[in-house]
Amino acid sequence: SAELCLLPALATLLPPLPGPGGPGSAEVGLGALPAELRAAVRALVGELDSLFTALGLREESFAVGALSRVVAAELASYASARNRRRTATNKASVIFVDRTLDLAGAVGHHGDNLAEKILSVLPKLPGHKTDVMVNMVELTALQTTDETCSIIAPGCLAQPNDPAAKALWESFMNLKQKEAVMEARRHLVEAASRENLPIKMSMG
Secondary structure, three states: OOOOOOHHOOOOOOOOOOOOOOOOOOOOOHHHHOOHHHHHHHHHHHHHHHHHHHHHHHEEEEOOOOOHHHHHHHHHOOHHHHHHHOOOOOOEEEEEEEEHHHOOOOOOOOOHHHHHHHHHHHOOOOOOOOOEEEEHHOOOOOOOOOOOOOOOOOOOOOOOOHHHHHHHHHHHHHHOOHHHHHHHHHHHHHHHHHHOEEEEEEEO
């Protein structure tokens, strides 16, 4: 959406936990990290630069935590990012926070919106970090009474080329759950009316 971008390929990127004999948090630089983590940091910096380029951003970076300082420093010195910052017209403040700083508390970004409920309740789409399965089999002729048969015809809520679907998804993210359900109901009634389909819906 316009307010949220997920980078699921980097969902496993975590700062290394400090251990005895290891470098102190003040000493950590890209060269002190394991090779796999160095590659992940470079991939993150490249993806962030691509995202900021698409948005036309000139960022000012802030970091909380050792690995976040590394990421912010790499982004600051990234050649492509330096060129972008010279020509970008929009300004943004970017705050990097080490995920390990959250481990002591209850971690989550939960709100009273329908999108969060959908993403937390439905099962994950196989092979995906953030997408979920919306079983559309009830809308097909593929009915079966065989309990061992699990037909999945996944639907997709993200339809960026359909203005109505995009507006509905934005309402799932930005409205309260009850308001979003009413908006979805309105879309459903209008679609059924256009197709001359009989529809009975209770408020429940």
